Amino acid sequence: MSLFISAKEDAHYFSMDDVANGWSRVSEHGFELDGEYWPTVEHYYQAMKFDNASDKDAVKAAKTARQARKVGGGWFKKKRPDWKQVELTVMTRAVYIKMRTHPEIASLLLATQEQMLVEDSQFDYFWGCGRDKRGTNHYGQILMNVRDKLRLLKSES
Template sequence: MFFVHDDSELDLYLSRTDHAEPLSAYSAYPFELEGKTWPTVEHYFQAMKYDNEAEQERIRQSETPELAAKLGSRWFKPKRKDWKSVQVVIMTRGVYIKARTHPDIAEKLLATDDQKIVENSSYDFYWGCGRDRRGENQYGQVLMNVRAKLKEEQS
């Protein structure tokens, strides 16, 4: 007889779009990067989809992360050609700089210790876990990679 141990109750589930969750991309923790102040990681991420500085600025100045996401997701605006290959690097850069700018964010991330972090989205199978929990969980991976970098810098 085989027993499968389910560690999922030990995992940290969070939403990338939860304004109240400090580790989310939508939480309002401004940071400086690329010579500009970004209101959220989501603003930075969405703006970096474009080479056009006017479009980047329009997204950066949008009132909410939801509006930034909407502006960044327009299918008729041509995205930078290398977007698929750099999107995780861009998200990682934003999350890392946010954590380095706000020590409380770094502390919260470090306090997760070695816990698996899961972006709890039923619909997003790339950034999240998807409804069947078999998605790529790229946002969770980004958070765990930034946590590892912060731990490395501590020692």
């Protein structure tokens, strides 16, 4: 699926790699998920690529999100066989739990109301919009879905 994002649309462009942005997967807003503490969404996402505990622990022990990405990356590391089927769910769970753990960030996300959120990566056509704005923008889609869930929870309380 390709998503064309017109520059005329009311869209909020951001970087998922901006440490200062609470929405990003690298911001230092830790959370507990699956019975363990994760310093960033990136740590959790990278660790979940693996079935074995030693690879997961190595990612979790990384001092920064950048190091976690490096430990979890590489073509030669054997990823879990269902990774392509579950990676969006893994990212969604981490972002959602992070937002539930840090209400101040969730409030900022809710303040975007119905605005389209676009991960403005020039090179990433999967998580972002890509140079020509024809990427799938999966990270932006995840944020908008999480925003909808948070809004629903708020209206129910």
